[in-house]
Amino acid sequence: MANHEPGNLRRGPWHDEEDERLTTTVGALGEKHWDALAKQSGLRRSGKSCRLRWMNYLRPNLKHGEITLEEEHTILDLHKQWGNKWSRIAKRLPGRTDNEIKNYWRSHLKKKADSQQECFKGMKEDLNQDFLTPKRDRSCEHAGESSTNDKEGIFGISSLETSESCNMNAFGSSSPYESRMSDLISSCCWQGDEIKHHEDCMGTFPCFCEVGSSSEESQTHGVLDLWSPIWEMG
DNA sequence: AATAGAGCCAACCGCCACTAA
DNA sequence: GTTAGTGGCGGTTGGCTCTAT
Structure with missing residues (x-):
């Protein structure tokens, strides 16, 4: 299966140079084939880890500021309708990620x-x-x-x-x-x-x-x- | 000033669905 | 029909920061 990787993969927080390298590689290869992309980038990260980093922090047009009151109401509304369907909720909040919304829900809402x-x-x-x-x-x-x-x-x-x-x-x-x-x-x-x-x-x-x-x-x-x-x- | 506890959030893990061979 | 590879999703964790005592 996936991710039965060699034991020398890096884990933990990403460094700036890793972010830059990932951004460059995604720019060249697109947002797909993450395992291949991870290898080609030279990063000692799993494809899964690269995808997560890209999706949650490096993707263009992400908002990184505070959740607004309006967004908060939307999250509450949609969570009430759909439950913990974070990715579905995130699609209704441009610039916000499922992970961000999930964390915000757990810690604030x-x-x-x-x-x-x-x-x-x-x-x-x-x-x-x-x-x-x-x-x-x-x-x-x-x-x-x-x-x-x-x-x-x-x-x-x-x-x-x-x-x-x-x-x-x-x-x-x-x-x-x-x-x-x-x-x-x-x-x-x-x-x-x-x-x-x-x-x-x-x-x-x-x-x-x-x-x-x-x-x-x-x-x-x-x-x-x-x-x-x-x-x-x- | 030191420390314990709570809160927060980035990242990881495990499972599942989908696809191709 | 089966199996392996891959990506996506939701749950959980670890460590950092903040706050109260």
Whole structure:
């Protein structure tokens, strides 16, 4: 199989001259046939090691700076959808490598995601206590049609979709429901996030306005992600 | 100032899928 | 159909840096 190499291969951190030599060789031969490339370069490195070094650090157009807030949201969104498919996630973040994203997730986001999940879990319990009340009095015409699931338990409405179609102002500007949701969101949003409302939502909750970054993807997923932990904990 | 513990990240390892012979 | 070679992916590790005591 591959990599049953002689024992004199170098390991450990790469030196500048090794980087230069690898860059030159890849420039001449292209990003393929890594074992042959490693031999031809004269580097005492395995093809696998050369490929990794190239892909993660030497490739043109790689970003080496800090992960931005927008990128962070994207990583969280996509990780939620796809799990640990780091290479797939990396394809959606130009200039970032799977290794970089994986490390960032483990060192920065995992705890964040876990604590957010815990936060929502606690909030959901509180909300169930607060709002397990008759729902037919709610102004929304969808309210109270069949009170069989947790989404209704919280909102008195039958689904995310129907709630979206309702006018949330029907709950009243000072409803306990609204203020509770406001507390929930402000306590669960990450530091640096801001909630931006559309003109017609009047800043009531729940609305489907943008949370956090201004990217198109976040606009699509941001709020749904904010709510989904509640749905999923049913 | 010394030291222990935590955090971070580059690099390695093992497995798997794909391809060619 | 089988086997060997290769590349890609995700998990893990080792060592360096930072922070708290």
